[in-house]
Amino acid sequence: MKQKYAVVVLFALVLASGFVSLTCYRATEREVTTDMNRALALTLAEQQSDVLSADTIQVFNRHLRMEALRGQVMLAVDTRHQFRPRPQCSTATIFALSDQRPAWVMWSLTVLWAALCLWQRRRSAVLTGGYGGLLYAEGEGRFYDARGEQVRLTPMQQQLLEMFFRSPSHLLTKTEICAALWPKKDDASETLYTLMRRLKPVIEQHTDLRIESVRGRAYELKRK
DSSP states (O other): OOHHHHHHHHHHHHHHHHHHHHHHHHHHHHHHHHHHHHHHHHHHHHHTOOOOOHHHHHHHHHHOSOGGGTTTOEEEEETTTTTEEEEEOOHHHHHHHSOOHHHHHHHHHHHHHHHHHHHHHHHHHHHTOEETTEEEETTTTEEEETTSOBOOOOHHHHHHHHHHHHSTTSEEEHHHHHHHHOTTOSOOHHHHHHHHHHHHHHHHHHSSEEEEEETTTEEEEEEO
């Protein structure tokens, strides 16, 4: 699978995992809110007063159906609604109560997919073979150094280096290079010279290779 499609799948898995986690949280939040409101209504009806006291909190906790909520919920006074008590529960408590197992399965798949993509990238770079510490990943169309880090090249440098790699002798004549890279240009000697001058230090910096001129008519990619 191409890297861009692998990234799309990874992004989709991340979104799906987040959506499943949020859905589980929202479902638990609604359940907690319903239980708290029911317990509060029963508490107020039992004590027949809106005044909060230690007894109110004890009665409130006793009326909660969700045992895990007992001792985790606070009663606050809502000044916007005639000083009526209002139950509050922290986000952490709701999250802990929510069934996140489906979300964890999705997150696990996401991590596994990310690890698989990374492994395939490393594997593709190695399996396409190397020369002088330079590896070429055919499927990705990218070059990597011996440490597995991508060698950054301009599009023209990329084309030229691919030509060197596809040549069994790693030797290219100036004529075939110019014909391949600048087919509509009558004389591309100066352009080729500039391209070579800029490519040589990149190759020597990242690999054990160098580009040498052969009798002024060709270039050879060879080991130092």
